Amino acid sequence: MSLLAVEGLTVKYGPIPALRDVTLGMAEGETLAVVGANGAGKSTLTLAIAGAVRPFAGRITYDGNPLAGLLPEEVTRRGIALVPEGRHIFEGLTVEENLLLGLTARADQASARGALDDIYAAFPILLERRGGLGTRLSGGEQQQLAIARALLSRPRLLILDEPSLGLAPIMVDRVYAILADLRRRGVTLLLIEQNPGRIGEVADRVIVLANGTVQLSGPAAEVLASERLGAAYLGETRGAA
Amino acid sequence: MTYAVQTMVDAVSVGALYAMSALGIGLLFGIMRLINFAQSEFVTVGVYTLMLSAGLWFPFAALLAIVVVVLLALAVERAAFRPVRDADPATLLITSFAVSYLLQYALVLIFGARPIGFDLLPQLGQPVLIGEVRIPRLNIVTIVVTVVLMAAVALFLRRTRIGIEMRAAAVDFRMARLLGVRADRVIAVAFGLSGLLAAVVSVLFAAQTGTASPAMGLQLALVGFVATVIGGMGSLPGAVLGGLAVGAVTVLLQAVLPPDLRVYREAFVYAAVIAVLVLRPQGLFRSAAMRERV
């Protein structure tokens, strides 16, 4: 059974649709990458799943239940965590305070302290800088903080919107190593990137989005090797790889 | 010299009242982008409660005022602001004017428009002699209460989970909600807290003025708003410092302006505010530019 099913999703900002009739499914444990150019509607897709923008039409089903009408804080409690584009580290809050907020959605608060220690073990830089302001970290460190914060809610589905955006290559390596590790541990990942560049390292399947519609979708190896990839990226094609 | 010290104490205690008003307004502004003009009626209702309970044991009357105002703040949030929570800031502003108006005219209907005099703790009016300097007890009480309350609010915001959630919600509400912070809860707590601040201001203000009148809170709310602007919209320490600054400047102008210019005191204060907005639109006490809300 699929963990996430998006069917016929249309999202509008005012009269203009940012997503049109998007359908996709994700199996538990799978990594799905969604790629597309500026303005393709990738972030809108993540926000709609997370409950932060309201669909105009269509259904989103998670673990067998419709998410329609749930507030973002309720969606998170169901086990979906979003690391949004731009990281959104809280200004004026310390690294540790940022992380504590990640615990908000956990059902059992008893295990919270242990979870924080585990995160510090996995992200030593955050332990080192835990008393400092989160916004003082470098871009790559902030991205790690954003991912760590999302992980603290113990999500079954983790959505990452352009996690490598604006990072130095060495930091992109680090982020992708983290993603590969999460994938190995069975976390279902929805990975958004603008360019197909490195997604082959982690993605099981790839969807290409352009102008708010799915242009191409299929197993990662096929889509990334497809001669129609370039055209799909520009929104000039439709269908399977 | 003694005059200077007296004026300074006066300036700080007026500034303290303004700082508490500004913090109440700043809390709600940070989280909801709401400029709550009904904050003035929270204070006024507190004063009327004290007027009605005049003669009761003072700590009991003060507690009663706090309970009434906090409940009022929570009720206003639930009835007036929750339905328009996701609306644009202009709608929120208009709603807050409407609530402010409604409460003020309810008071006029019940108690009439004339000020009603009453005596809250007359012994607070007596001065304390420190060397040569005579300082009204009320000023000392005001400063001490403000310092204690501010410290308590700061501890609450730094050390408790809900406090951290509120600070996060104030800088990036959507991100906070994506992490599981419940909008209903942080907003209710923010209203409760601003009600508490308004109630404490109402006790000190009632002791100072000794009257209850329907529009008496307006000045405080206006200054509170001005203070949040000067302090940098959305910054709580900025709001507090802004309140202190406006209060201090008002009193100092009163002291140094020639008598025939004193009536224009407020005009000078607002001119200073405009200058701040032109020269430092991000506020006096705000280093980073205000984050865009996504």
Ligand SMILES: Nc1ncnc2c1ncn2[C@@H]1O[C@H](COP(=O)(O)OP(=O)(O)OP(=O)(O)O)[C@@H](O)[C@H]1O
């Ligand atoms: N809040 C908004 N209000 C109005 N229009 C919006 C809003 N957010 C996005 N859009 C528009 O919707 C479309 C899709 O935007 P979206 O952010 O989902 O694209 P994206 O694929 O994430 O792009 P990028 O790669 O630049 O992040 C764009 O045309 C964008 O201008």
Ligand SMILES: [Mg+2]
């Ligand atoms: Mg985007």
